[in-house]
Amino acid sequence: MTDTRARTAGEETPSPMPGDEAPLLEVKNLVMNYEIKTGMVSAVEDVSFAVPKGRSLGLVGESGCGKTSIALTLMQLLPNNARILGGEVVLDGQNLLELGEEEMRKRRWDDIAMVFQGAMNSWNPVYTVGDQIREAIYLHWEPRPSYDEAMAKISELYELVGLNPGMIERYPHEYSGGMKQRAVIAMALSCSPKLIIADEPTTALDVIVQEQILEELRKVQHEFGMSVIYISHDIAVIAEITDLIGVMYAGKVVELGSTREIFANPRHPYTWLILSSTPSITGPRRQLAPLEGEPPNLLDPPPACRFHPRCPFATDICHEREPPLEEIKPGHWAACWHHEEVPTELVTESR
Amino acid sequence: MLKFIGRRLIQMTFLFFLFLTLVFFLLESQPGDITSQFLDPNIPAQVRQLIIERLGLDGSVWNRWWNYITNFVTGNLGVSFSQYPRSVFDVIVERIPRTLFLFTFATLLAYFIGFTLGKRVAWKRGGFSEHAVTIGGVLLYTVFYPWFAILMILLFGSYLDIFPINGFIDPGFWRNAPFTGNEVFSQLILSLAIAAFIVSATAILARRQEERRTARLIRAVGYPLSVIVLVGFWVIRSEMRPYALDIVHHSILPIITLALIAFAGVMLLTRSSMLETLREDYILTARAKGVPEKDIRDRHAARNALLPVVTSFVLGLAFIIGGGVVTETVFSWPGMGALLLNATVIEDVPVATGALAFIGVLALLGHLIVDILYAVLDPRIRIAGRE
Ligand SMILES: Nc1ncnc2c1ncn2[C@@H]1O[C@H](COP(=O)(O)OP(=O)(O)OP(=O)(O)O)[C@@H](O)[C@H]1O
Numbered sequence: 001m002t003d004t005r006a007r008t009a010g011e012e013t014p015s016p017m018p019g020d021e022a023p024l025l026e027v028k029n030l031v032m033n034y035e036i037k038t039g040m041v042s043a044v045e046d047v048s049f050a051v052p053k054g055r056s057l058g059l060v061g062e063s064g065c066g067k068t069s070i071a072l073t074l075m076q077l078l079p080n081n082a083r084i085l086g087g088e089v090v091l092d093g094q095n096l097l098e099l100g101e102e103e104m105r106k107r108r109w110d111d112i113a114m115v116f117q118g119a120m121n122s123w124n125p126v127y128t129v130g131d132q133i134r135e136a137i138y139l140h141w142e143p144r145p146s147y148d149e150a151m152a153k154i155s156e157l158y159e160l161v162g163l164n165p166g167m168i169e170r171y172p173h174e175y176s177g178g179m180k181q182r183a184v185i186a187m188a189l190s191c192s193p194k195l196i197i198a199d200e201p202t203t204a205l206d207v208i209v210q211e212q213i214l215e216e217l218r219k220v221q222h223e224f225g226m227s228v229i230y231i232s233h234d235i236a237v238i239a240e241i242t243d244l245i246g247v248m249y250a251g252k253v254v255e256l257g258s259t260r261e262i263f264a265n266p267r268h269p270y271t272w273l274i275l276s277s278t279p280s281i282t283g284p285r286r287q288l289a290p291l292e293g294e295p296p297n298l299l300d301p302p303p304a305c306r307f308h309p310r311c312p313f314a315t316d317i318c319h320e321r322e323p324p325l326e327e328i329k330p331g332h333w334a335a336c337w338h339h340e341e342v343p344t345e346l347v348t349e350s351r
Numbered sequence: 352m353l354k355f356i357g358r359r360l361i362q363m364t365f366l367f368f369l370f371l372t373l374v375f376f377l378l379e380s381q382p383g384d385i386t387s388q389f390l391d392p393n394i395p396a397q398v399r400q401l402i403i404e405r406l407g408l409d410g411s412v413w414n415r416w417w418n419y420i421t422n423f424v425t426g427n428l429g430v431s432f433s434q435y436p437r438s439v440f441d442v443i444v445e446r447i448p449r450t451l452f453l454f455t456f457a458t459l460l461a462y463f464i465g466f467t468l469g470k471r472v473a474w475k476r477g478g479f480s481e482h483a484v485t486i487g488g489v490l491l492y493t494v495f496y497p498w499f500a501i502l503m504i505l506l507f508g509s510y511l512d513i514f515p516i517n518g519f520i521d522p523g524f525w526r527n528a529p530f531t532g533n534e535v536f537s538q539l540i541l542s543l544a545i546a547a548f549i550v551s552a553t554a555i556l557a558r559r560q561e562e563r564r565t566a567r568l569i570r571a572v573g574y575p576l577s578v579i580v581l582v583g584f585w586v587i588r589s590e591m592r593p594y595a596l597d598i599v600h601h602s603i604l605p606i607i608t609l610a611l612i613a614f615a616g617v618m619l620l621t622r623s624s625m626l627e628t629l630r631e632d633y634i635l636t637a638r639a640k641g642v643p644e645k646d647i648r649d650r651h652a653a654r655n656a657l658l659p660v661v662t663s664f665v666l667g668l669a670f671i672i673g674g675g676v677v678t679e680t681v682f683s684w685p686g687m688g689a690l691l692l693n694a695t696v697i698e699d700v701p702v703a704t705g706a707l708a709f710i711g712v713l714a715l716l717g718h719l720i721v722d723i724l725y726a727v728l729d730p731r732i733r734i735a736g737r738e
């Protein structure tokens with residue numbers, strides 16, 4: 001199987017940016033499984049991608065395809081049954097997987113902050129939101145700031161994310177869902193991290209608040225110039241705010257490129273199908289094509305290309321050899337034996 | 352907060368009246384007439400009628416009920432039959448501090464150890480120590496309590512002979528003592544109350560500080576100060592000291608026994624509550640923030656796991672009162688529980704009623720304290736109360 005692996009260490013990391021933009025984060029050949037009684041769940045399989053400095057990358061894929069697993073691996077916040085079996089997570093030239101637990105603890109939030117899926121419950125109910133943001137500041141600022149300095153920073157961040165600084169010393173239950181989420185963003189910014197991972201940052205919110213929060217996120221990203229990884233199952237939401245997109249299927253990254261390129265010229269059948277099944281507000285009206293079948297059980301994923309059982313273009317080679325993630329065009333990567341056959345037009349009606 | 356306490360107080364007063372009424376009717380509904388039991392059947396009917404009137408037993412039930420309530424409020428609980436002519440109020444007031452002493456220490460000990468152990472066991476999921484502690488906890492939790500108390504006496508009082516078997520004081524030692532047991536005991540309570548006040552003031556003050564260094568300084572002064580004050584108190588009262596130590600010596604075994612029994616429930620509850628809390632999203636957030644593991648355990652997880660444990664105190668009150676009667680009886684500790692049981696056995700009705708009523712008062716007070724504590728610990732309650 002190793003010879004069919006897409007890539008081996010030492011090669012160039014798939015960067016969805018043409019040219020020579022310096023990558024902040026490089027994920028190389030990452031493999032992570034969950035050990036359960038009945039076997040190993042292959043949640044992250046040979047995943048490689050890079051995030052350039054100051055850019056935002058969206059990770060899209062169906063529920064259960066391993067998006068959160070990747071995020072937790074980057075932060076090394078995995079549950080006890082998770083096994084990192086290989087690969088590198090290089091941030092600013094340093095492999096985080098080689099750091100000891102204490103060193104990694106100091107890097108969390110300082111270098112990589114995270115907004116969690118369901119961030120509504122991210123707040124400890126017995127402390128004020130201010131207490132909890134100050135906790136992060138006191139832990140990571142060098143030298144440790146005074147109370148007044150910390151408060152000045154928090155007020156500034158509250159203004160930035162559109163919260164009233166009068167709310168700082170209030171408890172989480174006094175905040176609405178949207179306010180909690182804004183406050184989480186403020187907390188994520190409090191130590192000026194190089195990278196923010198936002199895992200479904202708006203899933204639990206209503207559409208209007210969702211829009212506002214995304215706008216807020218985009219604004220602060222431009223203001224601070226940090227890199228952001230957005231995780232979502234909704235490619236339309238991702239497309240609005242990210243420069244780059246990585247499409248995931250069953251634990252693997254199957255296509256990677258700039259948002260514009262992915263939308264204009266999807267080269268993986270899975271991407272092509274999900275774009276076809278996503279309503280477009282601006283484009284012409286068309287019939288939506290349903291994506292047939294179920295995502296595979298990661299305890300026992302299909303061999304070779306994991307998408308072949310659902311793929312309209314599948315041939316023998318697809319279940320015999322694994323397609324490598326190839327740069328088919330500068331900055332555009334896809335892992336499919338038949339990427340040339342994928343039509344440029346989206347499907348207009350169900351097959 | 353004050354409004355919250357005020358409202359609770361009003362509710363509790365109401366509850367207490369209900370309780371008193373219940374106690375009254377419970378006794379009313381006993382079979383037989385108290386007069387036929389206590390009055391010599393040979394006395395003339397006229398005299399008998401006079402006595403009944405003097406005792407206020409002639410009115411209607413409602414009249415007597417009203418008398419009973421009004422007398423109770425003014426502290427008039429009647430006169431003890433067995434310790435005639437001491438008033439019931441006197442008897443009870445003498446007993447209350449002893450019971451409070453026993454229970455406060457046993458409860459504090461049980462909650463402190465139970466909570467500390469429970470949170471550690473949950474934190475280190477799996478492993479030998481978790482199983483050992485859990486099994487030990489379940490054993491203690493289910494053991495037949497009077498049997499366990501006797502076992503403790505046998506072990507520590509008889510075989511090892513470290514503690515007295517029972518009693519409040521050693522009568523031989525106190526012969527010709529210049530003080531009464533109650534005098535020494537009240538001084539003991541006073542000194543402990545002062546020390547407890549200093550400790551809690553220190554803890555509260557230190558918690559309020561935003562700067563860690565100031566908090567540490569306050570603790571470094573406050574905690575040793577409480578010990579110094581306690582020691583100083585008994586240096587000054589040196590002639591009383593050996594007698595105070597005798598009382599303390601007698602109290603240790605019942606406190607430990609009661610604490611061990613109560614501890615198991617606290618530990619098991621803390622463990623399950625902590626396991627639940629550890630699955631919460633805010634724990635993951637705290638980890639992502641780079642909070643050190645020990646702070647995640649104590650500041651984030653255990654602090655939340657504490658809430659159901661505090662609530663459980665109220666539910667455990669009934670158990671504690673029952674256990675109290677047993678403990679005081681087995682250890683011959685002359686507190687409220689022993690008083691109640693004894694008075695019931697020898698049919699000292701006024702004392703039994705009074706003791707029952709006052710145990711009710713203590714239970715309600717315990718309830719109130721826990722309510723306040725809960726509001727202090729949980730901002731969701733505290734702030735809802737403010738609005
Ligand atoms: N602790 C665990 N033990 C075993 N399997 C797990 C564990 N956590 C996740 N999984 C499995 O790993 C796979 C990937 O899960 P993950 O949460 O990363 O998906 P996701 O893409 O974030 O999905 P969603 O959109 O629903 O959040 C799933 O099949 C899931 O069932």
Ligand SMILES: [Mg+2]
Pocket residue numbers: 067068069117199
């Ligand atoms: Mg997820």
